[in-house]
Amino acid sequence: MERERSDRSARRTASGNFDPSVVGVRTFLKNWPIVLSQMEKLSVSLKRRQVSGPYHCAKATLELLRYTVGTCKWATAAQLMELIRAVGRELIAAKPSELAVGNVVRRVLFVIREEYTAKLRQAEDAAASGAAAAAAAEVSVPSLETVLGGEQLEADFSAPLPDLKQLIIEGLNELKAELEEMNSVICERAAETIHANEVVLTLGRSATVEQFLLAAADHYRKARLTFSVIVAEAAPGLRGHELARALAAAGIETTVISDSAVFAIMARVNKVIMPTHAVVANGGLVAGCGSYMIALAAKELSVPVVCVTGLYKLCPLFPHDQDTFNCLLAPSAVLPYEDTELAESIEVLNPAYDYIPPELVDLYMTNIGGHQPSYIYRLLAEYYHRDDYILAPEFEG
Amino acid sequence: MARPVIACKTDGKQEQAVVQEFLQMLGPETTLPVAAIKVLIGVIARSNASTIMGMERELRQTADLLLDSVVLHAKSTIALSSGCELFLRYVTRCSLDFPNFEDCKKQVLHRGEKFAEMSVTSRVRIAELGHGFVRDGAVIMTHGYSRVVASLLLRAAQTKHFTIMIPEGRPEGAGFEAAAVFSKAGIPVSVILDSAVGYFMEQVDLCVVGAEGVVENGGVVNKVGTCQMAVVAKALHKPFYVAAESYKFARLYPLNQRDLPEGRTPMIRLDPVGGEPAPPGVDCTNPCVDYTPADYITLLFTDLGVLTPSAVSDELIRLYQ
Numbered sequence: 001m002e003r004e005r006s007d008r009s010a011r012r013t014a015s016g017n018f019d020p021s022v023v024g025v026r027t028f029l030k031n032w033p034i035v036l037s038q039m040e041k042l043s044v045s046l047k048r049r050q051v052s053g054p055y056h057c058a059k060a061t062l063e064l065l066r067y068t069v070g071t072c073k074w075a076t077a078a079q080l081m082e083l084i085r086a087v088g089r090e091l092i093a094a095k096p097s098e099l100a101v102g103n104v105v106r107r108v109l110f111v112i113r114e115e116y117t118a119k120l121r122q123a124e125d126a127a128a129s130g131a132a133a134a135a136a137a138e139v140s141v142p143s144l145e146t147v148l149g150g151e152q153l154e155a156d157f158s159a160p161l162p163d164l165k166q167l168i169i170e171g172l173n174e175l176k177a178e179l180e181e182m183n184s185v186i187c188e189r190a191a192e193t194i195h196a197n198e199v200v201l202t203l204g205r206s207a208t209v210e211q212f213l214l215a216a217a218d219h220y221r222k223a224r225l226t227f228s229v230i231v232a233e234a235a236p237g238l239r240g241h242e243l244a245r246a247l248a249a250a251g252i253e254t255t256v257i258s259d260s261a262v263f264a265i266m267a268r269v270n271k272v273i274m275p276t277h278a279v280v281a282n283g284g285l286v287a288g289c290g291s292y293m294i295a296l297a298a299k300e301l302s303v304p305v306v307c308v309t310g311l312y313k314l315c316p317l318f319p320h321d322q323d324t325f326n327c328l329l330a331p332s333a334v335l336p337y338e339d340t341e342l343a344e345s346i347e348v349l350n351p352a353y354d355y356i357p358p359e360l361v362d363l364y365m366t367n368i369g370g371h372q373p374s375y376i377y378r379l380l381a382e383y384y385h386r387d388d389y390i391l392a393p394e395f396e397g
Numbered sequence: 398m399a400r401p402v403i404a405c406k407t408d409g410k411q412e413q414a415v416v417q418e419f420l421q422m423l424g425p426e427t428t429l430p431v432a433a434i435k436v437l438i439g440v441i442a443r444s445n446a447s448t449i450m451g452m453e454r455e456l457r458q459t460a461d462l463l464l465d466s467v468v469l470h471a472k473s474t475i476a477l478s479s480g481c482e483l484f485l486r487y488v489t490r491c492s493l494d495f496p497n498f499e500d501c502k503k504q505v506l507h508r509g510e511k512f513a514e515m516s517v518t519s520r521v522r523i524a525e526l527g528h529g530f531v532r533d534g535a536v537i538m539t540h541g542y543s544r545v546v547a548s549l550l551l552r553a554a555q556t557k558h559f560t561i562m563i564p565e566g567r568p569e570g571a572g573f574e575a576a577a578v579f580s581k582a583g584i585p586v587s588v589i590l591d592s593a594v595g596y597f598m599e600q601v602d603l604c605v606v607g608a609e610g611v612v613e614n615g616g617v618v619n620k621v622g623t624c625q626m627a628v629v630a631k632a633l634h635k636p637f638y639v640a641a642e643s644y645k646f647a648r649l650y651p652l653n654q655r656d657l658p659e660g661r662t663p664m665i666r667l668d669p670v671g672g673e674p675a676p677p678g679v680d681c682t683n684p685c686v687d688y689t690p691a692d693y694i695t696l697l698f699t700d701l702g703v704l705t706p707s708a709v710s711d712e713l714i715r716l717y718q
Contacts, residue, residue, distance in 0.1 A: 143701060144483070144643055144716040145490070282696060283705065318696075318703065320532055374707040386702060 025086035035071050038064055039087055046095035054100035054277060055207060058179060058312045061091060061104040066172045069108075069165065077116040077164060078157035084108055089392045096395035097327040097352065099278040099286065099315040106316070106388045111171040112157075113385055119161045182310035183208050185367040187215035193306060193365055196225035198270040201262070201303075204234030204288045205243040206275030212308050212365075213273070217252045228253035230269065232262055234290055236333035236350065259290050263297045272298045274307040274361070278315045278325065281380060283358035283373030285309075286325045292354035295361070304362040311366050316380050316389040319355045326353050415459060416466050428544070430480020430644045431516045433463055437484050438509035441502060449492040449501065456485055464661070473662045473686045475610030475618050479647035486716060519642040519700035520545050524552035527605070527640055527698035535559040535602040538594070538630075541566050541620035542575040543607020545640040549698070550605075554584050561586040562597055564622060568667055568683075571620060591622055598629045605698075608641035612649045613713055615691035615706020617641065618657060621684050627693035636695040643699045646713055651688050662686050 029036035042064050045051040051060050068087055074080040088105030095101065186208060194200055194216040202209055213229060220226055229247055233240035233256055240256060247254045257265055272294060278286040285291075285307055298305050319325060331348035358373035371379065418439060422432035440459045446452040460481035464474060488505055495501040523545055531537065531553035539546050539561060550561065561579050565588050566572035572588050579586040589597055604626060608617040617623070617639050630637040651657050667683045668675060675681045691706035701712060 144646060144712045281703065318530065320530060374705045377702075377705055377708055378711070381702075 025083075025090055028083070028086070029072070032072050035064075035068050038067060039090060043090060043094040046091065046098060046101070049095075052098065053207075054098070054313050055179075055183075055310075057095075057098045058100040058104045059176075061088075061101045062108070062172065062176055062179065064091075065105065065108045066169065066176070069168055069172065076158050076160050077112055080168075081109055081112055081157060084112070085391060092392045092395055096392075097325055099280075099317070099325060100312055102317075102391055103278075103312055103315055105391060106384045107175060107312075108172065109388045110383065110385050111175060112168055115167045115171050116157055116161065116164065119164055119167060120159060123159075123161060179310075179312055182312065182367045183211050186308060186310060186365060187211050189365055189370070190216035191219040193308075194227055194271065194273070196220055196223070196227060198227045199230065199268055200227065200271045200273050201230045201232065201265070201269045201294070202243070202273045202275060203232040203240065203259075203290055203294055204237065204275060205239035205246075206288075206308075208308055208310060209273055209275045210243055210246055213247060213252065214250050217247075217250055221251070226253060228255065230255045230257055230265060232257055232259050232290065232294065234288060235259055237288075259293070262290075262294050263300075266297045266301045266303060269298075269301075269303050272303055272305045274305050274356075276307050276309050276313060277353055278313050279307070279309055279364065279376060280325070280355075281316050281318050281377065283361070283376040284319055285356050285361060286319065286353050287356060289351050289354050292356050292360075295356045299360050305360060306363045306365055307361055308365045311368065311379065311383065314376070314379060314383060316384050316386075322355050324355065326351055326355070328352070412462055412466060415462055419463060419467065426517055428516045428642070429474070429477045430483075431512060433460070433477050433480045434484045434512050434515075434644075435509075436463065437481065438506065438512070441488075441505055441509075444502075447498065449488075449498060452498075452502070453485070453488060456488065460485065468663070473609045473618055473657070475647050475649070475658070475661050475686075476645045478661065479610060480644050482648065483644055483646075483716075515644070516544075516642070519644075520548045522700040523640050523642070523698050524549045526703055527638070528553040528556075530603065530605075530636075530638065530698075531557055531559055532602065533557045533559070536562065536600055538562045538597065538601045538604045538626065539575065540564055540572070540604075540606045540623050540626055542571040542578070543640065545642065545698075546605055546607045547575065547578055549640050550579065550584065551582050554582055559584070562589055562601065563587075564589055564591045564594055564626075566620060566622065567591055568665065594622070594626050595629050598626075598633050598635060601630075601635055603636045603638065604630045605638040605640060608639050608645055609686055610645050610647045610649070611639070611641050611697065611699075611709055612647055612651055612688070613710050614650060615694060615697065615704075615709040616651070617689050617694065617697075618647075618651075618662070618686050619689065621687045624654075624687040624689045624693075627689045631693045637693055638696050638698060639689075639694055640698040643701050643712070646709060648713060648717065654684070654688050657686075657688055 026036065029039065042051065042060055045060070046057065051057055065084055065087065068083065069080065072083060074083060084105060088102065091101045091105070190212050194213070200213075202213070216227065229252055231240045231244045231247070231254060235258070244254045244256045274285070274287060274291060274295070276285045276287045280286060295305055317325075329350040329352050331350050334350050335343060335348045337343070361373050364371045364373065364376070415436065419432055419436045422435045423429070437456055437459060440455055441452060444452055444455055446455055460478075463481065464478050467474060467477065491505055492501050495504055527549045531550070535557075537550070537559055539550070540563065553559065561576075561584055563572045563576055563586065576586045576588050606617075606619055606623050606626070608619045610618040612618065627637045649658065663685050664682050665685055667681045694706050697704045697706065697709065704712075
């Protein structure tokens with residue numbers, strides 16, 4: 001009975017004002033209280049940093065969106081995309097600095113577009129009608145070819161197609177599997193990136209980098225070869241200590257240094273393995289605070305900087321300055337709250353990230369291979385639809 | 398508005414008629430390449446040719462005629478040639494899609510109506526893509542008068558406060574022309590000496606210039622003085638952006654300043670300031686445009702999206718492969 005009523009009201013909404021951006025996503029989701037509560041829960045977790053780090057944010061966002069697609073009622077792909085965008089905007093607003101959230105929303109929209117287009121073409125082929133309409137549904141990337149020739153007909157995603165939901169869910173499952181396997185795929189390239197007897201430097205603790213280093217160590221152990229790792233501790237969070245512990249446990253020769261010793265030790269380093277928070281559209285990256293200093297030191301001494309990252313960190317937004325995608329953390333890590341006397345007279349800042357311009361990065365080692373920073377724009381065109389680049393203008397301008 | 402003085406250096410009657418038609422197409426909203434494309438469409442409409450081959454030959458002749466006989470004052474004809482090349486390429490591609498000659502001709506003419514709006518729509522798109530790079534309170538340096546840059550900065554001025562610095566742009570003083578446009582829109586603007594670019598660069602947050610042509614390696618050809626501005630910007634670590642429509646992408650690969658095609662990039666005699674004639678025996682020949690290598694350019698704002706310089710060759714290769 002309850003179910004029937006909610007279905008009816010959903011139909012009413014669907015026939016009337018479906019657009020969640022008009023009625024507000026919360027009002028709209030009242031028909032599906034579980035989805036609404038899941039969304040609220042994730043928003044709060046993001047705000048409180050209970051869910052943090054690109055991988056966990058990406059995974060949680062994908063779970064929620066997949067659940068939304070499966071649970072909410074929608075008639076056409078256009079309605080679904082509007083809903084996904086609205087939910088995505090809520091999550092981005094909760095924590096704008098977690099760029100992976102927006103990336104996953106864009107990927108999900110991309111999957112919906114792809115499945116719709118494929119299905120539409122299939123349906124049309126079956127009906128053997130209108131080659132023009134099929135061509136219209138083609139996802140067109142703007143290029144010099146289309147400047148003059150292309151009619152720029154975009155599919156409007158309004159055709160109701162049977163089984164579309166099933167196809168999209170399958171697409172999202174693939175996306176989830178891709179996300180989960182990403183790190184192990186990157187690790188396959190560990191041995192070709194880190195050579196035997198090299199000295200590599202890294203900062204803080206990133207799950208990707210940790211697995212990457214352990215994979216390289218595994219590879220060389222069989223041949224009784226070794227390499228050594230210098231870990232900058234990444235004050236004030238000191239996550240570098242955790243990484244050092246994990247590496248030492250695996251038998252890798254590990255040295256921990258304070259962040260201020262980076263320049264002094266750089267002369268001995270063969271390669272910097274840079275962990276990252278996000279890769280941005282110009283090929284630069286947003287990484288933990290302190291990485292800019294490392295990248296500059298590496299440049300000064302001509303040490304190559306290799307950024308190891310899965311493509312869920314690839315973000316189509318442009319950084320404008322050091323502050324664009326940054327956020328400030330609690331100052332207590334820098335200056336304990338007990339020190340009230342000093343705290344009264346000074347300002348304490350604890351920024352979370354650094355922006356590193358593309359000219360300081362030599363190579364991106366991703367799950368689909370090694371790329372130069374100047375190639376990032378091509379990956380963007382393959383991964384996202386350009387209409388989805390800007391999801392929440394107030395946070396992404 | 399003081400648009401470049403355009404002269405025709407041909408005697409043939411028919412040739413003059415074509416050039417005349419081209420000149421009439423030019424307006425405040427229509428750029429050189431778009432006007433050229435319109436002329437070429439006119440050629441197709443009037444053509445008696447009954448084969449693709451014949452039509453292409455007529456188009457090629459007209460394009461060559463335009464390139465040879467249109468002389469621009471203080472401007473290069475690189476964009477003109479890239480516009481013609483792009484259109485000829487489109488006709489070739491169209492003939493592959495529509496094997497029937499009449500169908501092909503119809504299709505080209507039908508699309509032709511859209512080209513008229515092309516300059517305006519690309520400019521709007523570039524303004525939408527690029528205005529986010531202008532931050533509140535920024536100081537922006539630009540050079541020459543570019544309609545694309547103007548539309549970008551005017552779009553940015555709708556939501557942000559910033560100031561503009563612009564070199565006067567000798568010899569024709571394009572800087573004053575641009576400054577008048579910005580000032581009218583209420584943007585604080587100061588005109589500086591061409592030789593003061595280095596002095597003011599430390600106060601600047603970003604540079605954005607237009608282009609007369611974008612070459613294959615992602616470098617640009619633009620009003621003389623652009624190259625020195627880019628070099629100074631690079632030295633002081635300031636981002637240097639270029640805003641240009643994609644029909645200005647040219648298949649040139651210059652390695653230095655003198656590699657630019659002769660005839661397309663005019664040299665002018667420059668009399669000293671003050672009106673006094675130059676002392677005898679002193680050479681006052683100067684270029685109107687210069688070539689800025691891709692190394693000095695941070696990003697290009699085009700209607701195809703925000704591109705890195707290396708993306709330009711990708712686009713050109715995809716079209717002309």
